[in-house]
Amino acid sequence: MPTCPKPLRPACTHPAPTMARILVVLAHPDLQASRANRAVQAALAPLAGPGGPVELLDLYARCPDYLIDVPAEQARLAEAELIVWAFPVQWYSVPALLKLWIDEVLAFGWAYGPGGQALRGKALWLLPTTGGSAASYQPAGHNRHGIEVFLTPWEQTARLCGLRYLPPLALHDAHALDASALAAHGAQVRDMLARWPAVPAWQGLLDDDCVDCAVPAEAYC
Template sequence: MDELASPAAAGVYLLAAHPQWRESRVNRRLLDTARSVAGVQVQDLYGAYPDYDIDVPAEQARTAAARLVVLLHPVQWYSMPALMKLWLDDVLTHGWAYGRTGTALRGKDMWLVATTGGAEASYHPQGYNRYFFDAFLPPYEQTAALCGMRFLPPLLLHGAHRASEEQIDAHAAVFAERLRTHPNWAELNDLPACPACDVPEADRPPEH
């Protein structure tokens, strides 16, 4: 388990999920890079919750205290690893993360940092993945929007299995610089405001 600072100590909360860290080249390198950046609180989900029993109050406190939430993971079956999906299911609850009284994350940023095994050319209508990679982003984008968060332009490394050490070094350097300089990224000046996603009370009847 990572040594986590108090919630107020970090401006960035990074959630890392990889079922087999020993087999990872790029994500493990990015995880180590994030740990070296001041102001970044790192949570290795598979290290912290090997039994999948997530400490929801603690996770909500850390997430609420951050200005930027980072999702770091390899793309598996066009989505995120299972434990990161469970984190979203358990932590981003109605009445806390979204809904009329769910305002804990409003105004924050969410950033996807992901790797794919397939090369960028494979994410093309003529490639074996059949779609541009953007086609797989709406669940992330809408999760952020429903919580009142801005979804920032993702940082992706395609073809991670075959990436050279030089490519990984350059990618990690960009990642570290982004972590250090958020929210002062030039392209964020032109990023549209988060769309309003009002959830009618009738869509979420009271629990009994």
């Protein structure tokens, strides 16, 4: 049997996970230039201090070289009840480093597949921002589909992992919004997370038994 070559990419090291109940993965390739995602980051700062309910992970700052410490990330996720992905939509998907994080951290046998129960019963909430307006994400608009259609892979990813998929909160037209609109979005996110899990809009959704999560064993062959 051939031996495995030395990994080309040594894992980056991360601080030990905290006990926050909510893990916000903020994935922006250029946060300094951001307006919308930085507004979310700023709004969540009061919840992300020591002892607060939120752990705010600036993914590009944490892994600028795209080296992800998978066990450390899995430990973070294992502690969390609610997982949030905040990101600018790029080519109708998540930014590249968030995709890599998903690929590597939501591993077979850990997040899904035989023995893959680590995320079961937790919840996933997506906070996408778009350059396109709300009208552009309509059948008659140039993006032709609602934003939820472009998020379908993550909805199914959640189901496969036994995560409850909460209705995404998209912020459209991000370039055109003024500072008060961006701050209002951030405040809405902060207020909902501060109430977790007693958010009126999520009641009932969190009771979902996730019966659709069962995946036939042959799916992994």
